[in-house]
Amino acid sequence: MTATGGTAVLVRLLATGDEPPVTISRSDAREAAEPELDKPMYHRNEPGLFQRALDWLWRRVDDLFDTASGASPGGTVGLVVIVVLVLLLVVALRWRLGALRRTPSPAAALFDEGPRSAADHRATAERHAANHEWTHAVQERMRAIVRSLEERALLDPRPGRTADEAAAEAARTLPHHADxxxxxxxxFDDVTYGGRPATEAAYLRLRDLDLALQDAKPLVTTAHSGDTP
Structure with a gap:
C-alpha cells in the first residue's frame, strides 16, 4: 500500500467511526504516518547538527569510560590503561614534533662561583668530558678560556662579565680569533640559558680554541707621533 493510499484509509476510518481492519500492517501504518511526521512543525525544537554531533561524541566518551571502569580485574585498571595510552600519545607527539624550544633567559655572569684558576676550570672540564657530561664540560672550558685571558692580562678581571662581553673584549686584542x-x-649561552644540550663536538671546538689562545700573540698597536722639525 502506498503512503497516499494509507492516508486515505485512515481518513475513511475516522469519518465512519469503524474499527480499523486487521489487514493494515505495521509497515503500511508507518508509511502513512511518515509524510505527516516529516512536516517542519514537528522539528522546530530539535537540536542542530553540531549539537547532535557533540551529544554523540560525549555518549561515546561515556561509553568508553563505562567500559573501562568495568574492565577486569577492576574499574581502576581500565582507567589506568586509558591514562597510560594518553600519556604515550603525548610523548609520541612530542618526539615527532620535537622538543619545545625554551625561551632563552637573559645572559648572566660567566662565573657563578668564587675565583678559580684557569687550570682548575680545565681540570673540571676534562672530568666532565670523561663522563660524557658535555654541557658542564662546555661551561667549564669557556670559563677556563676567559680566566686564562685574565691571567695573561689580555682581559681585565671584572666580576659580572658575561661570556658575550668577554668574547667581544678579547676579540679586540686577538682579532684573528674573533669569530x-x-x-x-x-x-656557552645556548647550553647554559637556552636549554640546548651540548655535544662532544661543541666541547672539542672550545678545547681547541683554549689551546690555540694559550699560544696566541695579542695585537699591539703603537701610536706614531709626527716628525718634529
Whole structure:
C-alpha cells in the first residue's frame, strides 16, 4: 500500500467511526504516518547538527569510560590503561614534533662561583668530558678560556662579565680569533640559558680554541707621533 493510499484509509476510518481492519500492517501504518511526521512543525525544537554531533561524541566518551571502569580485574585498571595510552600519545607527539624550544633567559655572569684558576676550570672540564657530561664540560672550558685571558692580562678581571662581553673584549686584542670567540660564547649561552644540550663536538671546538689562545700573540698597536722639525 502506498503512503497516499494509507492516508486515505485512515481518513475513511475516522469519518465512519469503524474499527480499523486487521489487514493494515505495521509497515503500511508507518508509511502513512511518515509524510505527516516529516512536516517542519514537528522539528522546530530539535537540536542542530553540531549539537547532535557533540551529544554523540560525549555518549561515546561515556561509553568508553563505562567500559573501562568495568574492565577486569577492576574499574581502576581500565582507567589506568586509558591514562597510560594518553600519556604515550603525548610523548609520541612530542618526539615527532620535537622538543619545545625554551625561551632563552637573559645572559648572566660567566662565573657563578668564587675565583678559580684557569687550570682548575680545565681540570673540571676534562672530568666532565670523561663522563660524557658535555654541557658542564662546555661551561667549564669557556670559563677556563676567559680566566686564562685574565691571567695573561689580555682581559681585565671584572666580576659580572658575561661570556658575550668577554668574547667581544678579547676579540679586540686577538682579532684573528674573533669569530671563534664569538661562536664559543654563543655555545656557552645556548647550553647554559637556552636549554640546548651540548655535544662532544661543541666541547672539542672550545678545547681547541683554549689551546690555540694559550699560544696566541695579542695585537699591539703603537701610536706614531709626527716628525718634529
Amino acid at each position: 671563534r670567540l664569538t661562536a664559543a660564547a654563543r655555545t
